[in-house]
Amino acid sequence: xxxLVLQRQSLRFRARSYMAFAITPRAxxxxxxADLDANLERSRxxxxxxxxxxxxxxxxxxxxxxxxxxxxxxxRNIRVLGIEGVDPAAGEAGLPPILRGGRGTPGTESTxxxxxxxxxAPRKQSSxxxxxxxxxxxxxxxxxxxxxxxxxxxxxxxxxxxxxxxxHVYGTLRGRAMAGANGNARARIFCHRVEAELxxxxxxxxxxxxxxxxxxxxxxxxxxxGSTLKISALN
Amino acid sequence: xxxxxxVTSGKGGVGKTTSTAALGxxxxxxxxxxxxxDFDVGLRNLDLVLGxxxxxxxxxxxxxxxxxxxxQALIRDKRLENLFLLPASQTRDKDALTEEGVASxxxxxxxxxxxIICDSPAGIERGATLAMRHxxxxxxxxxxxxxxxxxxxxxxxLLDSKTLKAERGERVDKHLLITRYHAGRAARGEMLSIEDVxxxxxxxxxxxxxxxxxxLRASNVGSPVTLNNASSAPARAYFDAARRLKGAEIPMLIxxxxxxxxxxxxxxxxx
Numbered sequence: 001x002x003x004l005v006l007q008r009q010s011l012r013f014r015a016r017s018y019m020a021f022a023i024t025p026r027a028x029x030x031x032x033x034a035d036l037d038a039n040l041e042r043s044r045x046x047x048x049x050x051x052x053x054x055x056x057x058x059x060x061x062x063x064x065x066x067x068x069x070x071x072x073x074x075x076r077n078i079r080v081l082g083i084e085g086v087d088p089a090a091g092e093a094g095l096p097p098i099l100r101g102g103r104g105t106p107g108t109e110s111t112x113x114x115x116x117x118x119x120x121a122p123r124k125q126s127s128x129x130x131x132x133x134x135x136x137x138x139x140x141x142x143x144x145x146x147x148x149x150x151x152x153x154x155x156x157x158x159x160x161x162x163x164x165x166x167x168h169v170y171g172t173l174r175g176r177a178m179a180g181a182n183g184n185a186r187a188r189i190f191c192h193r194v195e196a197e198l199x200x201x202x203x204x205x206x207x208x209x210x211x212x213x214x215x216x217x218x219x220x221x222x223x224x225x226g227s228t229l230k231i232s233a234l235n
Numbered sequence: 236x237x238x239x240x241x242v243t244s245g246k247g248g249v250g251k252t253t254s255t256a257a258l259g260x261x262x263x264x265x266x267x268x269x270x271x272x273d274f275d276v277g278l279r280n281l282d283l284v285l286g287x288x289x290x291x292x293x294x295x296x297x298x299x300x301x302x303x304x305x306x307q308a309l310i311r312d313k314r315l316e317n318l319f320l321l322p323a324s325q326t327r328d329k330d331a332l333t334e335e336g337v338a339s340x341x342x343x344x345x346x347x348x349x350x351i352i353c354d355s356p357a358g359i360e361r362g363a364t365l366a367m368r369h370x371x372x373x374x375x376x377x378x379x380x381x382x383x384x385x386x387x388x389x390x391x392x393l394l395d396s397k398t399l400k401a402e403r404g405e406r407v408d409k410h411l412l413i414t415r416y417h418a419g420r421a422a423r424g425e426m427l428s429i430e431d432v433x434x435x436x437x438x439x440x441x442x443x444x445x446x447x448x449x450x451l452r453a454s455n456v457g458s459p460v461t462l463n464n465a466s467s468a469p470a471r472a473y474f475d476a477a478r479r480l481k482g483a484e485i486p487m488l489i490x491x492x493x494x495x496x497x498x499x500x501x502x503x504x505x506x
Contacts, residue, residue, distance in 0.1 A: 135437055137392030138385050139359075153437070155389040157381075174435070 020081055021047065024055040025069065033072060040076060047078045053099060055086030066095055128165065134154070135171065136161065145182055157197060176200070185224050188232065194220040204229045237345040239482070240352045241370040243394075245386030247357030249378045250414035253450055253460065255354040257470070258374070260459035261477035263318035267349045270309065272340075272367035273323035275356035276332060282322045285312060286457025296324040299336030305343050314462055319348070325461040329362035359389060371400065372408035374441060376416045379427040384435055387411075391438060399410050410441035412476060417446040418490045429489055441489045442476030444469050445490040 025032045040046065054070070061069065070080050082099040128147030135153030136142055141150060141160045148161040154171030158179065161167050166188045167179045173191035180187030180202040187201050194215060198207050201224045211231060219234040242255045252275075259271040273281035276296060282288040287310045293303035298321075306319075312318035321344075324331065344351045355366035367373060373394050377387045394407045401407060413432060420426040435441060444450075445468050453463035461470045461477075468490070475485045 064498075134395070137395070138388035140392045156270070156392075157385045158389065159392075172434075 018055045020051040022053040022055045022084070023078075024058050027059045029059065029061075029065075029069060036076070047076075051081040052078050054080050054083045054096070055085045056083055061086070063095065070096065130163075136175065138175070157195075163187070178205075179222075180224070187224075189222040190220075192219050193217055194231070198233065199229065201229055206231065236348050238377060239341060239345070239369050239371045239374075239456075240275055240350060240363045241351060241355055241367045242373060242374045243355035243363060243390050244357065244376040244383070245359060245363075245390040246378075246383045249376050249383050250444070250450075251357075251376050252280045252284055253454060254374065254376050254412055254414060254444070254473070255281060255352055255474040256459035257461045258477050258480070259318060259350070259352050260312075260315060261461045261474045262350050262352075263312070263315040264461065264474075264478070265477065265481075266317070268317045268347070269350045269352065270319040270321055270344055270348045270357065271352045272321040272344070273354050274332070274362055275354065276323045276362060277325065277328045278356065279325050282310075282352050283319060283457060285320055285459065287312070287320050287322070288457070289369070290433050291322045292321045294324040295340065296327050296331045298340055299331070299333060302480055314458075329356065329360065329365075332361060332365050334365065334368070337368060341497035357493055359393060363390075364393065367394055367398050367407075370398055370407055371392070372410065374410045374412050375436070375438060376385055376412050376414055377432060377436070379413055379421060379429070379432055381427065384432055385466050386429065393434065400421060411436055411438040412441045412444065414444040415446045416443050416490060440487060441479055441488060442472050443487065444472045444476075 001033040012066040052073075052081055054073070058064065066083065066086070073080055082096045084099045086098060088098055089235045120139045130142070130144040130147070130149045132142055132149065132151045133153070136151055136155045136159045138158035140156075141162070142151075143162045145162070147163070148165035148168065148169040149161050150170070151161065152170050155161060155169055155173050155175040155177065157174040159175035161169075161175070162178045162181050164182045164184060164187075165179065167177045167190070169177070169189075169191035172193040172225055173189075174197065176198040177189050177191070177196060178198075178200040179189045183202055185202045189199055189201065194211065195217060196208065196211065198205055199211070199222045200206075201222060204224060204227055206229050207220075215233055220231055221234050222229060222231045224230070242251050242258070244251050255271050259269045263269040271281060271285070272295065273279050275281070276294070279294075282291055290310050293308035295308070297303040298305050298308050308321055310320045310322065312320065321340075341351065353366045353370065356362040372471040375387045375390055376382050376409070391409060394409060395401050398407050411433070413429065417426060421428050429440070429443065447467065447469045449464055450460050450469050453460040456463060460467065461473045464470055466476070479485055
């Protein structure tokens with residue numbers, strides 16, 4: 001019986017991104033650990049419960065040295081989620097996995113480099129939302145994984161908005177809107193007038209065909225209920 | 236002060252070349268010194284629409300490559316002495332256009348003319364982006380039909396990001412020219428209405444050119460429609476658009492269908 005159920009369900013893999021502290025030890029390690037201890041003395045529990053990535057690009061350590069360092073950090077209640085900046089050969093069983101492709105806290109991205117909309121957006125690092133004041137034209141793509149995207153104008157057919165958080169469109173949404181792109185099932189999509197080609201939240205989507213005719217051309221919101229994307233009129 | 240204007244659309248066959256020729260002739264007719272530049276290297280047409288195809292010796296590419304000087308490549312129109320054509324090469328392709336070459340030709344044209352009208356090729360590749368590169372303003376030619384409107388939306392996005400003006404943080408003035416508008420078909424919902432097009436593209440309207448066989452007739456005799464039959468409906472619409480380009484305030488008329496009494500009765504019955 002249980003095997004039957006397993007066969008029916010397909011395995012879903014989804015990528016998620018998280019924020020993690022990256023700490024960068026410097027040689028000599030003994031002095032660096034002493035500095036770290038002094039800092040921890042001042043703010044105890046600073047790293048408690050937070051994932052930490054160990055950036056080893058500043059030091060040359062072999063596997064036993066890395067194991068020793070990871071152990072020293074564990075003793076200080078710093079749990080190492082992964083290591084980066086080392087030769088893949090240095091990765092051994094028992095060590096945290098090697099991470100690649102980490103980015104600093106990024107700003108906005110756009111496939112059409114120099115898209116006026118993305119350029120006009122303020123690049124405040126602390127801001128969890130992106131305001132787009134111009135219409136988003138066909139072929140343009142606004143990607144903002146860090147949070148919400150608000151578009152004051154319309155989103156043209158063939159344009160797309162990808163947001164880590166919710167998407168708000170005060171004009172007509174004719175293109176594609178993908179909210180909760182990093183696995184946030186609580187993200188929503190709001191628009192003043194829905195004529196969308198595709199609405200998606202956390203990888204669950206509906207195409208234009210699936211959007212009820214009675215909702216079209218009116219104000220609407222979309223949210224996720226379990227694994228169903230729901231759309232309702234907003235008024 | 237010279238003004239560089241690009242006529243563009245994204246989609247092919249919507250009337251860029253026809254509009255370039257008609258507007259160029261209308262501006263020249265009103266006393267402006269005008270050059271129309273064909274950027275459709277490899278598929279040139281502007282020479283045919285202007286009836287200058289038998290006088291082409293040098294072209295845009297020969298000027299860019301230094302084979303000819305600019306005055307040698309310019310062809311003066313036989314009807315209007317202040318209308319000139321810089322033809323495209325038919326034997327080369329768009330890769331022959333270089334960024335620096337186009338820049339130097341445009342800056343030289345700026346010394347000589349009031350209006351430099353660049354007829355863009357269809358598409359969004361090299362030819363189209365170089366045609367819009369130096370533009371002060373743009374005319375987006377659109378048919379009232381969904382695919383044309385979406386392509387125009389794409390082109391407007393490119394005008395806002397890929398032009399020199401956009402890169403300097405300024406804005407290219409954009410004007411929408413709706414061509415091949417058929418009042419009857421729009422009324423029957425077989426065509427997008429003017430309001431629909433404006434609502435999607437959010438760009439100021441320069442003119443509405445009605446669908447007319449005059450346009451084809453003019454093109455076949457190698458004459459801009461504004462010169463071939465200046466009193467025809469499309470020619471009058473182009474003349475108004477040209478004057479609006481110069482800043483004149485002319486009320487916009489949306490063409491309506493002239494139906495006979497029988498059509499009217501029949502139309503009512505059907506409704």
